[in-house]
Amino acid sequence: MSTAPRLAAAKRDWGSDETGCVVLHIDMDAFYASCEVARHPELKGKPLIIGTGPRAVVSAASYEARKYGINSAMPVTRARRLCPNGIFLPVDMRYYRSISAQIFLQVFSRVTDQVEQVSVDECYMNVAGALRQWGQPSNIARWIRAQVAERFHVTCSVGIAGNKLIAKMASTNAKPDGMLLIPQDQQARFVQLMPLRGIPGIGQALEKRLKAWGIEDVAALSRYSESELLQATGSHITAHGLFLASHGLDERSVTPYTPEKSIGAERTFLQDTTSLKDVCNLLRQCSDEVASSLRKRDLLARTITVKLRFEDLKYMTKSHTLRVPVNSAAAIYPQAVELLKAMLYMSDEQVAKGELPRLIRLAGVSSSGLSKAEDTPIQPSLDDILQEEKPEPAAQQRSQLAQAEQALDSIRGRYGKGSVKLGL
Numbered sequence: 305m306s307t308a309p310r311l312a313a314a315k316r317d318w319g320s321d322e323t324g325c326v327v328l329h330i331d332m333d334a335f336y337a338s339c340e341v342a343r344h345p346e347l348k349g350k351p352l353i354i355g356t357g358p359r360a361v362v363s364a365a366s367y368e369a370r371k372y373g374i375n376s377a378m379p380v381t382r383a384r385r386l387c388p389n390g391i392f393l394p395v396d397m398r399y400y401r402s403i404s405a406q407i408f409l410q411v412f413s414r415v416t417d418q419v420e421q422v423s424v425d426e427c428y429m430n431v432a433g434a435l436r437q438w439g440q441p442s443n444i445a446r447w448i449r450a451q452v453a454e455r456f457h458v459t460c461s462v463g464i465a466g467n468k469l470i471a472k473m474a475s476t477n478a479k480p481d482g483m484l485l486i487p488q489d490q491q492a493r494f495v496q497l498m499p500l501r502g503i504p505g506i507g508q509a510l511e512k513r514l515k516a517w518g519i520e521d522v523a524a525l526s527r528y529s530e531s532e533l534l535q536a537t538g539s540h541i542t543a544h545g546l547f548l549a550s551h552g553l554d555e556r557s558v559t560p561y562t563p564e565k566s567i568g569a570e571r572t573f574l575q576d577t578t579s580l581k582d583v584c585n586l587l588r589q590c591s592d593e594v595a596s597s598l599r600k601r602d603l604l605a606r607t608i609t610v611k612l613r614f615e616d617l618k619y620m621t622k623s624h625t626l627r628v629p630v631n632s633a634a635a636i637y638p639q640a641v642e643l644l645k646a647m648l649y650m651s652d653e654q655v656a657k658g659e660l661p662r663l664i665r666l667a668g669v670s671s672s673g674l675s676k677a678e679d680t681p682i683q684p685s686l687d688d689i690l691q692e693e694k695p696e697p698a699a700q701q702r703s704q705l706a707q708a709e710q711a712l713d714s715i716r717g718r719y720g721k722g723s724v725k726l727g728l
């Protein structure tokens with residue numbers, strides 16, 4: 305359940321030019337609550353709150369319940385005080401997942417296989433390859449909304465735009481049960497209407513930091529250069545991300561995340577954590593496992609993805625595609641750490657303190673863009689070619705590490721999986 309700020313002024317007609325608007329963000333409205341209404345039609349129109357589980361926080365609330373000020377992650381005791389007449393139901397994840405799986409299979413994947421699932425009720429879709437059949441992206445959005453509503457009694461909101469950032473912000477502002485197209489030439493104006501928190505990824509800490517610099521909203525943010533933002537945030541990655549976002553730009557591509565086409569490992573923490581060290585240790589273990597599986601299956605991977613799950617059960621993933629495919633933890637782990645820092649917009653100061661800005665429940669690493677090692681010629685990069693005369697110590701070190709990892713594989717083969725690990 306999204307708590308991102310919505311702006312009445314953003315929900316208007318931004319024009320009808322769909323050129324290049326090939327990214328859809330689809331977000332089902334009050335999904336758990338809608339699923340409950342689908343099987344208990346008598347609950348329709350009533351304030352419905354999902355969450356009586358062991359942690360006793362609100363997981364979802366119908367729009368009728370939200371009118372009482374109920375929000376996700378709020379303690380259920382508080383929700384009961386706000387809405388004494390509300391209907392409180394336990395979370396039935398297995399049922400919501402089964403509905404979600406049907407919607408993805410029977411509706412979304414009928415349009416394209418370029419679907420990146422973000423959570424049980426949310427995905428991005430790149431429809432560039434489907435336009436010959438469908439004409440306009442908005443035709444697809446309309447069809448999806450009608451199908452999901454008719455067949456599953458769930459409404460969804462769709463953002464249509466030229467990139468993931470704008471599509472996501474558009475669906476947020478289209479809610480509930482709406483659709484919003486942001487033509488490419490309106491992207492900048494659209495984001496610059498927003499408060500800072502309207503940009504996904506800007507949390508309380510970063511907002512505070514920016515406000516201390518006198519940056520009150522996205523419009524103000526857009527007047528800063530990337531190097532000024534570096535000064536303000538202390539982080540290259542954050543500065544770059546903010547600079548792009550404030551101009552309505554986003555370099556991420558829609559990356560289908562399907563288990564058959566990726567090899568991954570993930571773990572849930574016994575207790576939610578904000579320790580950078582704990583999360584890095586876990587990412588290192590996962591990188592090691594992923595690399596080991598890749599080698600066992602004689603595969604190389606081009607794209608590394610880090611997945612995080614937060615205390616509010618939302619997922620976030622971020623991927624990076626390497627120039628050269630890899631199968632060693634020595635190559636995967638440093639990427640995973642960079643992705644972790646980037647997806648949480650961490651400043652150098654936060655990194656030095658070892659403190660993550662959000663509580664993490666689960667972390668994982670996966671690899672995709674897989675190819676058989678024997679079919680994949682390893683292309684030397686330009687850097688490698690320039691360095692050829694004097695072998696680069698880092699490259700030498702990398703190949704030594706790869707050899708060390710292969711030695712570990714054979715020890716593991718003899719003495720079991722947990723017998724040794726690489727100290728990176």
Ligand SMILES: [Mg+2]
Nearest residue numbers: 331332333425
């Ligand atoms: Mg939703």
